[in-house]
Amino acid sequence: MSATTISYLNSLLDYYTPSSTYFDKARRHRASIETRLDNRLGVSEMFETGSLRHGTGVWFYSDVDYIASLKGARPTPTTALSNVRDALKDRFPNTTIRVSRPAVVCEFASGDETVEVVPAFAAPSGGFWIPNPADTAEWMKSHPKDHNSWVNKSNEKHSGAAKKLARLAKTWKYRRNVPVSSCYLEMRAAKYAGEQSSWILPMDLFYFLRNLKNVGLAAMNDPTGLGSRFTACSSTSNRDDALSKLDTAVSRAQKAYDAYMDGDDATAIAQWKLVFSQ
Structure with a gap:
């Protein structure tokens, strides 16, 4: 049986989820x-x-x-x-x-x-x-303890969508060597997932990456209202590099989204594989 876009993304999540004893x-x-x-x-x-x-x-x-x-x-x-x-x-x-x-x-x-x-x-x-x-x-x-609680609260919606989205965003970061903060991606993912009224992984993964591009990886207010703003990159040169790689990812994710909406799972998966350097 041919893989679907959803099954491919879920298999990617399974592969990159550490075991309970790995660390x-x-x-x-x-x-x-x-x-x-x-x-x-x-x-x-x-x-x-x-x-x-x-x-x-x-x-x-x-x-x-x-x-x-x-x-x-x-x-x-x-x-x-x-x-x-x-x-x-x-x-x-x-x-x-x-x-x-x-x-x-x-x-x-x-x-x-x-x-x-x-x-x-x-x-x-x-x-x-x-x-x-x-x-x-x-x-x-x-406020790391409060941030953890906030992420967990956001993750209660849509069967753990916030953490799945954060893990996929970080997988893209590591696989494509994108100089962007993992914490920033996690907090952005939790905020995005917590605000959605519905959830379809192939669609929302594209929407999330596009949202990162639309905001230009801008600093994010602490959603708990307690701490400093979350910055995406440690320098201007890193931000320029990250935005360039994000632009490429969004272009490929757009093609994956269009193919998914047309029922063309093979093309959608091929484009997601390019996003994640597989």
Whole structure:
């Protein structure tokens, strides 16, 4: 039996959904990381965040992400990142450890067990200050726990459409090497899915990509009303690159949509395969 457009997209989702145990090896490093940071810098709390925590991780590409809320006075973002990097380099001398704002990336097992640690400082009014990816001199306000709850709430509509859409958008990002924030894509996807009165995956995936193009990957207000705006890219050059690749994706998605509406699943699938570099 020939594949349908919907079955193809669902198979793509199944393929890139990590198993419940896939990242267990990376998570094993948490205790030693937290202990080292606590001994060197002081840790108020450390918790998992990001796409794996939200249920939007992409197999093979997503890392394990932690927020490390540090004690003491808040220095510059660059100093905080350097302090975390240097503390972990001393503890894990045979591991590649580097700064990739807003996190310190630890490439355990030659990158097969990658962990990202975001230095943070608790804000008196709630949430955390984390390094701003788009401005090396600034902190940005983040409420990761509230954002997780908001995504979960949006995901209640249409049988989990928000997280499916976020995972497909991130799959496109990774497969096409698009320099756009995964968090931005996730929040945009959750906002889009939560606003729809109906849902058909091949149609809404196209509409969502087109919406990203129409807004020009503009910064997005925090939908919880608590934190800083979500920016799509860390630099102007990255934004230009991302918009160019988005334009190509939307053009192919338009052809996939038109073919789907005409009942031509073979052509629709061929176009989606181009979108996802398959």
